[in-house]
Amino acid sequence: MNAPEPLSRWSRAGSSRVPFWAYTDARLYRQELEKIFYGPHWCYVGLEIEVPNVGDYRLTWVGERQVILVRDRVAPRDRGTDHGIRVVENRCAHRGVRFCQQPHGNARSFVCPYHQWTYKLNGELAGLPFKDGVQAVDARGQPCVNGGMPADFDLKQHGLTKLRVAVLHGLVFATFSEEAEPIEQYLGPQVMPWLERIFAGRKLTLLGYNRQRIPGNWKLMMENIKDPYHPGLLHTWFVTFGLWRADQKSRMVMDAHGRHAVMISRRNPNAPAVADGGENKAVTQGVTSFKADMALNDTRLLDVVPEPWWKVADPSNPGTEIMPSVTMITLFPSLIIQQQVNSLSTRHIVPRGEGTFDFVWTHFGFADDSEEMTRRRLRQANLFGPAGFVSADDGEVIQFSQDGFRQWGEAGETLCELGGTDTQGTEHMVTETLIRSMYAYWRKVMGQ
Amino acid sequence: MNEKLLLQLEIDQLNAAYAAALDERRFDGWPQFFLEDGRYTVQARENFDRGLPLALIALESQGMMKDRVYGVTQTIYHGPYYTRHVVSPAQVLGEEDGRIRAQAHYAVFRTRPGDASEVYNVGRYIDEIARTPAGLKLASRKCVYDSEMVLNSLIYPI
Numbered sequence A: 001m002n003a004p005e006p007l008s009r010w011s012r013a014g015s016s017r018v019p020f021w022a023y024t025d026a027r028l029y030r031q032e033l034e035k036i037f038y039g040p041h042w043c044y045v046g047l048e049i050e051v052p053n054v055g056d057y058r059l060t061w062v063g064e065r066q067v068i069l070v071r072d073r074v075a076p077r078d079r080g081t082d083h084g085i086r087v088v089e090n091r092c093a094h095r096g097v098r099f100c101q102q103p104h105g106n107a108r109s110f111v112c113p114y115h116q117w118t119y120k121l122n123g124e125l126a127g128l129p130f131k132d133g134v135q136a137v138d139a140r141g142q143p144c145v146n147g148g149m150p151a152d153f154d155l156k157q158h159g160l161t162k163l164r165v166a167v168l169h170g171l172v173f174a175t176f177s178e179e180a181e182p183i184e185q186y187l188g189p190q191v192m193p194w195l196e197r198i199f200a201g202r203k204l205t206l207l208g209y210n211r212q213r214i215p216g217n218w219k220l221m222m223e224n225i226k227d228p229y230h231p232g233l234l235h236t237w238f239v240t241f242g243l244w245r246a247d248q249k250s251r252m253v254m255d256a257h258g259r260h261a262v263m264i265s266r267r268n269p270n271a272p273a274v275a276d277g278g279e280n281k282a283v284t285q286g287v288t289s290f291k292a293d294m295a296l297n298d299t300r301l302l303d304v305v306p307e308p309w310w311k312v313a314d315p316s317n318p319g320t321e322i323m324p325s326v327t328m329i330t331l332f333p334s335l336i337i338q339q340q341v342n343s344l345s346t347r348h349i350v351p352r353g354e355g356t357f358d359f360v361w362t363h364f365g366f367a368d369d370s371e372e373m374t375r376r377r378l379r380q381a382n383l384f385g386p387a388g389f390v391s392a393d394d395g396e397v398i399q400f401s402q403d404g405f406r407q408w409g410e411a412g413e414t415l416c417e418l419g420g421t422d423t424q425g426t427e428h429m430v431t432e433t434l435i436r437s438m439y440a441y442w443r444k445v446m447g448q
Numbered sequence B: 001m002n003e004k005l006l007l008q009l010e011i012d013q014l015n016a017a018y019a020a021a022l023d024e025r026r027f028d029g030w031p032q033f034f035l036e037d038g039r040y041t042v043q044a045r046e047n048f049d050r051g052l053p054l055a056l057i058a059l060e061s062q063g064m065m066k067d068r069v070y071g072v073t074q075t076i077y078h079g080p081y082y083t084r085h086v087v088s089p090a091q092v093l094g095e096e097d098g099r100i101r102a103q104a105h106y107a108v109f110r111t112r113p114g115d116a117s118e119v120y121n122v123g124r125y126i127d128e129i130a131r132t133p134a135g136l137k138l139a140s141r142k143c144v145y146d147s148e149m150v151l152n153s154l155i156y157p158i
Helices: A026-037 A183-187 A192-199 A218-224 A236-240 A371-383 A392-408 A433-446 B002-023 B027-033 B045-050 B062-075
Strands: A017-019 A043-047 A056-062 A065-071 A085-089 A104-106 A125-127 A134-137 A143-146 A164-168 A171-175 A204-214 A249-254 A261-266 A326-331 A335-340 A343-351 A357-366 A413-415 B034-044 B057-059 B082-087 B091-096 B099-111 B118-132 B135-145
Touching: A026 A343, A026 A433, A043 A056, A043 A065, A043 A343, A043 A357, A056 A343, A065 A171, A085 A164, A085 A171, A164 A183, A183 A192, A192 A326, A192 A335, A204 A371, A204 A392, A204 B034, A204 B045, A218 A343, A218 A357, A218 A392, A218 A433, A236 B062, A249 A433, A261 A433, A343 A371, A357 A371, A371 B057, B002 B027, B002 B082, B002 B091, B002 B099, B002 B118, B002 B135, B027 B034, B027 B062, B034 B045, B034 B062, B045 B135, B057 B062, B099 B135
Parallel strands: B034 B135
Antiparallel strands: A017 A413, A043 A171, A056 A065, A056 A104, A065 A085, A134 A143, A164 A171, A204 A357, A249 A261, A261 A326, A326 A335, A335 A343, A343 A357, B034 B057, B082 B099, B091 B099, B099 B118, B118 B135
């Protein structure tokens, strides 16, 4: 028999070196699903506007479990307290069938095709065929009942798995855990103002989806958006057009656990609107991705127009205002919210084994956007997503990271020591502190 | 009848030349298949079918196409790959206001160094084609793809 593995394999102190096995070990990944995705964490499942009417549903994911996001009927007297949004597991309580196969639609109830067990929109079992058996006549000619479920069969005990649901400013989160704290508390007072800046009091409009399958560990995507070091180096468009650069006024914010984060930055006010972000040798010299002579043929691709809501009271400096042009929010474990100039999206991480995840982008705007603003958001979408000028290469480097981990094996480790080894927030972007803080939290959750 | 056959042949030739330009990596020639204010979009079928406007790539002029070509050849870091387009005969749907409406099915295979070929992107071209002195030009090409997942990234035009 194999010797039992020690509970903790993380041999170094701190979280500035991440062992390759954290990305490549299939057994550890199964534990991550249990402890993180199905544990006391809130997972993003979609936007409220995706299910506008009673009975509207769409399939989505919590970890590897497919769930149904659905809008239930709500009695008039409950409408003040019940948003009507339900999330139930797409798995029949009878024989385990993933019964719902249409990615979205409208339903009065859910029926499993195998034996027609029928569920209400809230997941309760409404009924099933032959529950009380079938009337027949026995050998002596007497009426009798054949079969049926046991007399003590209780419909209430055999509904779909219902997840706890939290709706926050139109974002829908769900959890399998009874222990997850209330959503505002889960996200924390450091992160909440940045969510409110985008979402509070606004009605969203759905612009559409992009989906990509990335052959890398799911955590690499979280790291990518907790890493302010790479955008001004990997992404020519960011450094050249001054959308994200090491000389910009920036701030790295995290919650008290270090699991969620916000990267906040502001395009230099003197950066020309297009074609050139201004050359500052301190951050462009030797950066091969900086293209001093790059000019767009059609400048509408970068037709950035500041929006009034960008400016808010600065949560860390009372009495002053702050006007970021970009906020990248990572909500552990599976959601990224992007505001990059006029482009807005949620990006949902759906893990598929230790070496792959699906990445679902949902672009949105606001109900009061002018036609020009909608067109602008759609145009700027050319920069983001699986084909985006600045996002396509993120998926590529994640794949090559995973390849590198795999070829070396257990003993290797990544190095995240830009800006030191601590896990504090910063007022600049020359740091890997947010990656370290996520792994400090991950170690606690995983017992590593 | 002859005119109809000729048009069919012309559109198929346009598609063949278009596919060859991409697969032979003559990207600078790609915008020339379009009118100056031609449009090019690559859009997931789910968005197209539901009337959602988001596209994976949405370009509104030859200028933007040139910017895309510069972007993919000079700025986006990605693993190298070849494409191979297989395009069906075009279905000519009609002609209004000097614009021919046509549709063709496509499959694009991707081959990366050291790897087997894989089905990369499958869908249909929904085209509006203009007659010009320089021959047929695309006023609009919509690539609506069935593939539910982009295999990591999509760099070169479809």
